[in-house]
Amino acid sequence: DILMTQSPLSLSVTLGQPASISCRSNQSLVYSDGNTYLNWFQQRPGQSPRRLIYQVSDRDSGVPDRFSGSGSGTDFTLRISRVEVEDVAIYFCMQGTRWPFTFGPGTTVDIK
Amino acid sequence: VQLVESGGALVQPGGSLRLSCEASGLIVSETYMSWVRQAPGKGLEWISVIYGGGNTYYAASVRGRFDVSRDNTKNTLYLQMKSLRVEDTAVYYCARGGWSTIDHWGQGTPVTVSS
Numbered sequence: 180d181i182l183m184t185q186s187p188l189s190l191s192v193t194l195g196q197p198a199s200i201s202c203r204s205n206q207s208l209v210y211s212d213g214n215t216y217l218n219w220f221q222q223r224p225g226q227s228p229r230r231l232i233y234q235v236s237d238r239d240s241g242v243p244d245r246f247s248g249s250g251s252g253t254d255f256t257l258r259i260s261r262v263e264v265e266d267v268a269i270y271f272c273m274q275g276t277r278w279p280f281t282f283g284p285g286t287t288v289d290i291k
Numbered sequence: 292v293q294l295v296e297s298g299g300a301l302v303q304p305g306g307s308l309r310l311s312c313e314a315s316g317l318i319v320s321e322t323y324m325s326w327v328r329q330a331p332g333k334g335l336e337w338i339s340v341i342y343g344g345g346n347t348y349y350a351a352s353v354r355g356r357f358d359v360s361r362d363n364t365k366n367t368l369y370l371q372m373k374s375l376r377v378e379d380t381a382v383y384y385c386a387r388g389g390w391s392t393i394d395h396w397g398q399g400t401p402v403t404v405s406s
Contacts, residue, residue: 216391227384227396227399228335229396230394233394234391234392239394271335273335275388275390275392279337279350279351281337284334285334
């Protein structure tokens, strides 16, 4: 199975300041079709996960543009340009390149 | 798209349980559908997927004990769980997706395995 790791596991951010979460895989996530199936999800307290980003950097409809994804191969990043109160959540990366699809352990973002 | 899970309960180790996921806004037989679970205070684990054509795949942790199926007439996905273990305790989510991504999640149904 592909192992996904995230850092940091916890992040306290001042409102309006940027935040960055790293996600790494122990194998390349480039699929045979040339695409990289790396996703980011947000899980607010008491809620189901919600997809924010797919294929590394494509933002879902309705997701604020302060969220952005980048990276390639085995190294990926989710950035929040200016953290807002509603961004308090756990953020998970997930690889969809090889079965079984696997998630990172999650990064908890709260307000300092 | 709406996915509504039901069937979660408290069950003893070794017992069985069937979860249901009623879908609206999509046709379960025409897309990838998955079950993902989240143990208390833990991360997410993708445990099974059923493709539109009917192929199924399972994580090693549940293979041979869990069975995913669907009823096309009811547009409903099921997860039959048997030989349940304490470590199967989790919130079980139904989700649309199973090839490269998940784009819709249900609200989840809790399963507790305890004596």
